[in-house]
Amino acid sequence: MSKALITEAKRHPDRAWLAEVSFTVLQQSLRDVDRAYNNFFASLSGKRQGARVGPPRFKRRSGTQSIRFTRGAAFRILDNGRLRLPKIGALKVAWSRDMPSDPSSVTVLKTPTGKYYASFVIAVADGAQKLEPLDDSDTETGVDHGLAHFAVLRGGRVVESPRFLRTLERKLKRAQRALAGKTKGSANRVKARVKVAKIHEDIKYARSDWINKQVIGILRENQAVYVEDLHVKGLARGRSAKSVHDASFGMFLARLESKAQRTGRTFARVDRCFPSTRLCSECGALTGPRGLEGLNIRMWECECGAVHDRDRNAEINIRREGQRLVAAGQADT
Ligand SMILES: [Zn+2]
Known part of the structure; x- marks a missing residue:
């Protein structure tokens, strides 16, 4: 071939x-x-x-172009910090971090807005990223994807969806509407398209950065993390739930899982059929809000007299179910 x-x-x-x-x-x-x-x-x-x-x-004409060089292509990082690529030359690079070892390949990306990125593949020794183990039994948390909040952690600690994502999402909608109104083939349409691409890019990097910070924060403080398996992969792809909020949570879970493995933390997914919201964490009865009409119920009282905050109660149930699965060796990690 x-x-x-x-x-x-x-x-x-x-x-x-x-x-x-x-x-x-x-x-x-x-x-x-x-x-x-x-x-x-x-x-x-x-x-x-x-x-x-x-x-x-x-390849769809997405506007992103990429090429990959392997070691055999003799790409090189020069002493003066430039990246030398065959048939292209020595390029000035703004390095985002130090290289821990020799990269085996480099992919050069050109984004739709005309920015270039170099991303390197680097082998890192097993265990190089391990975190100090925490032996306090309090250092375990469930993660509930709330309706009003990005996530709720142990003790009802709320992780809010960052404001800048909502702002950018609104900006994106406006730019998309403007683009739809431009005549095909016109110069203004090209301009409008670049503007949409630019906002997409802003969202992508801001979100990625924010998620990484949340992930490392949660893993530093917790020895075990239990999440609800929401099948967000399918959700994020579907037409109905394409909000930045949901797509972000899918990315958050995926990164939480892989980072947990690399840092030596326990990670387990609780089956999405598990009734984390309906279960009373005090008595175990299924008395919590259910279905569509229950979506707006923030607080509820169980027959046993316990009064629950919806998300806080769900976190407790997810955590307990996760602990049970891990103890029974049934965790799908
Ligand atoms: Zn109860």
Whole structure:
């Protein structure tokens, strides 16, 4: 394939431009297609678990472009801090952090707004990120995805959705409406599109940064974290729940899980059928708010006399169920 799609293709005048980039970049694209087909065939035959994988499609014209250089392509970080890429040259880079070891590859991204990013793949020794274990039994928390709050932790501690996300979301809606009103093919439409892309980018980086801070904060203070499995992956993809709020929570859970593993913390998901909201954490009766009409109920009183804050009660139930699953060795971690 490499011979036909790279070496031979370059000889054709229409595709001579392929020779303008490093050979490795082309090879890496082929490797990506190879992996996509392997995943597709493995999914067809049932060898691959999880959601069904479709055949590879041509890259959508999303406006983001990327190329990947491997070590074989002789990319190098120079002593003066520049990044040297084959056939491109030595680039000035604003480094966001020190490199802990030699990177095995670098991906250069160009975003729709014309910014360039270099992201490196680096091998880190197992356990390098381990946190000091906490042996106090209080250092365990459930995480409840509240309706009014981003998350509720042990003791009713509330993590609010950050204000800047709501502001940006409003800005995005406005820009999208403006874009929809512009004539196709006009210069103003191009301008409006860049503006939408810019806000998307702002949201992406602000959110990512904020989530990382929440994740590391929660893991520093807790030896075990139990969450409700909301299947946010499906939710975030669906048309109904595409709010920044829900999409953020999905990303938050995914990062919490992987960071927990790397830092040596316990992480467990509680089945989404578990009635965390309805269960009274005092007596175990299913007396809590249910269904659509229960969505607005913040406080409720159980038959046993206990008065509950909805989210606080749910956190207790999630935590207990998570602890039970881990103790029984049934945690799907
Ligand atoms: Zn009760």
